[in-house]
Amino acid sequence: MDAIALIAPRAGRGLHRFANPGRFLRLAGAVQPWLTGSAIIVTAIGLYWALFISPADWQQGDAVRIMYVHVPAAWLASMGYAGLALCSLASIIWRHPLADLAAAEIGPVGAGFTALCLATGSLWGKPMWGAWWVWDARLTSVLVLFFLYLGHIALVRAFDEPQRGYRAGSILALVGVVNLPIIKFSVDWWNTLHQPATITLMGAPTMALTMLWPLLVCAIGFTLVFAALVVARTRAAVMERRIRALLMARSEASA
Amino acid sequence: MTHLGFIALSYALALIVPLGFGLGAARRLSLARRRLAAIDPRAAQ
Numbered sequence: 001m002d003a004i005a006l007i008a009p010r011a012g013r014g015l016h017r018f019a020n021p022g023r024f025l026r027l028a029g030a031v032q033p034w035l036t037g038s039a040i041i042v043t044a045i046g047l048y049w050a051l052f053i054s055p056a057d058w059q060q061g062d063a064v065r066i067m068y069v070h071v072p073a074a075w076l077a078s079m080g081y082a083g084l085a086l087c088s089l090a091s092i093i094w095r096h097p098l099a100d101l102a103a104a105e106i107g108p109v110g111a112g113f114t115a116l117c118l119a120t121g122s123l124w125g126k127p128m129w130g131a132w133w134v135w136d137a138r139l140t141s142v143l144v145l146f147f148l149y150l151g152h153i154a155l156v157r158a159f160d161e162p163q164r165g166y167r168a169g170s171i172l173a174l175v176g177v178v179n180l181p182i183i184k185f186s187v188d189w190w191n192t193l194h195q196p197a198t199i200t201l202m203g204a205p206t207m208a209l210t211m212l213w214p215l216l217v218c219a220i221g222f223t224l225v226f227a228a229l230v231v232a233r234t235r236a237a238v239m240e241r242r243i244r245a246l247l248m249a250r251s252e253a254s255a
Numbered sequence: 256m257t258h259l260g261f262i263a264l265s266y267a268l269a270l271i272v273p274l275g276f277g278l279g280a281a282r283r284l285s286l287a288r289r290r291l292a293a294i295d296p297r298a299a300q
Contacts, residue, residue, distance in 0.1 A: 043273075047266065061257035069269035109276055116272045120265045127258045225273045232280035239287035246294050 021238045024098055028235050035228040043221030049214035057211075066124040068215055072222035073117035077145060078180055080110030080226060084152065085177045088170035098234075100166035101241065103173065104156045105233035109226060111149035118142060129193060137186035138194035141179060148176040 050068035057064035087103035090096050121139065122132045133139065156162075156169035187196045198207050207215075256262065 047269070051262075051266065056257070062262060063258040065262050066265045069265050073269070112272050112276055116268055119268055123261045123265045127261055222273075225277075229273065229276045229280055232277070232284055236280060236283040236287045239284070239291050243287065243290050243294060246291075250294075 021098060021242070025235060025238055028231050032228070032231055032235070035224060035231060039221060039224035039228045042217060043225055046214060046218035046221040050218055054214045055208075055210055060128060063124060063127050064211070066120055067211075068218045069222075070117060070120040070124055071215060072219040073113050073120060074142070075219060076222055076226050077110060077114035077117045077142065078183055079223075080106055080113060081145060081148070081173075081176065081180060083230075084110060084149075085173050088173035091166060091170045092174070097241075098238070100162075100170075101237040102230065102234050103152075103169060104166070105237055106230055107149055107153045107156065107169075109229045109233065111146060111153060113222075113226065114142065114146040114149055118146060134193050136192040136194055137190040138183065138192050141183045141186050144179055145176075145183060148172070148179060152176075 046068065050065055054065070054068070056062045084103050084106045087099045087106065090099035091103060118139075121142075125134070126132050152169050152172055155172055156165040159165040159168070184197075186192060187194055
């Protein structure tokens with residue numbers, strides 16, 4: 001408890017320095033072109049490698065190429081939600097206005113990548129399993145994640161007073177974190193049609209290197225795309241908030 | 256190439272989703288920048 005009491009204010013001060021909207025706009029404005037450029041280049045290389053250079057699977061044939069967009073989308077669906085939860089935590093503990101805006105902007109992008117994961121999974125499942133959808137634990141928990149994103153999007157925009165929306169959204173985001181380990185371990189805890197993890201942090205990957213490398217390049221590219229989108233949307237949100245504040249100050253001064 | 260339709264649709268979605276978000280963000284950003292410059296040129300810098 002004492003350690004938390006000591007660390008939390010320090011971490012808060014450090015975050016406050018970067019959470020200053022003006023400083024964020026300057027920093028993000030400088031980073032954005034590089035982030036966007038590298039996202040486009042790395043993703044293009046990854047997708048070309050995945051489509052035209054990587055080999056077909058001996059069992060799945062060319063359908064295995066769907067993996068190169070499905071797996072990065074699935075990773076980002078979960079990592080995006082973890083980012084959303086971290087912003088929500090920062091919002092609840094330190095009341096960072098930038099954390100509120102970032103959380104509100106991560107939501108739609110995360111929902112988009114989760115929808116992409118579900119759609120490409122379905123397109124992979126039909127030729128491999130013979131079904132577009134099965135109610136197995138992995139698919140169902142990712143569908144729940146998609147609904148959590150939609151709930152967050154709706155909640156932060158549901159109140160006339162934005163702070164109330166951000167507060168309610170933060171609580172929902174933090175409660176929903178319980179779904180992340182369920183998604184991760186669903187293939188181990190339950191007997192699922194979905195295959196278990198091929199790549200783990202501790203163990204060696206059970207995948208040929210000719211497939212692993214393009215998958216990692218696609219994952220890095222998609223992560224850069226996700227980050228570039230969130231930074232661009234958050235910059236726009238900071239500017240829009242500044243416009244509202246200026247207009248309000250102007251109308252109060254003229255009243 | 257086997258399962259070409261499924262693969263093409265997957266890759267098309269993988270391009271359309273980020274592209275849609277990217278174009279939306281760029282439009283929003285440019286609109287916000289122009290409005291901010293019109294209201295307060297110093298704040299837009």
